Amino acid sequence: MRLTVFGATGGIGKEIVTQALAAGHDVTAVVRDPARFAVTGTGLGTGLTVFRADLTDPVPLREAISGRDAVLSGLGARKRSDAGITTRLTQAVLGAMEAEGTRRLVVVSAAPVGPEAPGDGLLDRGMRSMISAILKDVYADLRAMEAALAASATDWTSVRPPKLTDKPLTGVYRRVVGGTPRAARTIARADVAHAMLACLDDPATVKQGVGVAY
Structure with missing residues (x-):
């Protein structure tokens, strides 16, 4: 698939890019500062395009989204003072997607x-x-972001993890479409990325929140 990844310099975003490339997808990683972005692993540079953009304006984002099969977003507040940024940035992404006619979108929530x-x-x-x-x-x-998703024309999925860790990818976790796993306490960023990529081809997750946890 031809994928565009926003928030590619964050913990989940980097994992999405790395895993998508390893799976053979063509990936455009949208970043503000290319100097902060790097992926590691044999052959992972194949199929990777790094696209520099200010995420607040949907107009330049259209080039990064044009002709893509799906968009994944690891955008989110990195500290409490950033509250509000996720909705603003996601609205810019939604505007660009709707202008380009790109429908499939998977985002991370909580x-x-x-x-x-x-x-x-x-x-x-x-x-x-x-x-x-x-x-x-x-x-x-995040609730405002999800409201914006619900009001959009996109085929969105919101993946909702509990406390995030930096443990390695396992590919083994619980998933509840439209709900939250019982006693959901932790999950690795790598497995959140795995879950997001797995949602791309799963029609049951379209226009749904998906709870994930160990």
């Missing part, structure tokens, strides 16, 4: 944005409530 898992115990409910209170502005931003 588990607290999705529904509470049936059967979660007191500990998990308490942790979810505490984290949601601490990061309320970040999660409000």
Whole structure:
């Protein structure tokens, strides 16, 4: 597939690019600063295009999206003070996609944005409530982003992980379409990227939130 990846310098974005290239996809990695972007591994440079762009304006983004089969986004706030940025940047991506007629979009969100898992115990409910209170502005931003997705003409999927780690790719995790896995506590960024790529060809995930966790 011909893929465009936004947020390619972030932890999940780099994993998406690396895994997509390893799978033989043609990848355009959209970055603000190419000096911050690097992928490693034998043969991973094949099929890679690095596209420099300011993500706030949909007009120049159209070139990065034109003719692509799908778009994946690892965009997100890196600290609490960045709250609001995810919605703004995603709206620019949506504008470019709609202008180019590109429909398939997979983004990363967060588990607290999705529904509470049936059967979660007191500990998990308490942790979810505490984290949601601490990061309320970040999660409000993600909810606004998901509202923008729902209002768009794209065939979107929002992948919602819990706490992220930097552990290696396993390819083994739980996934709930339209819900949240019970006792969802952690997952590696590499496995979130794996889940996002797996959603591309799965029609059951279109216009759905997808909870993932170990």
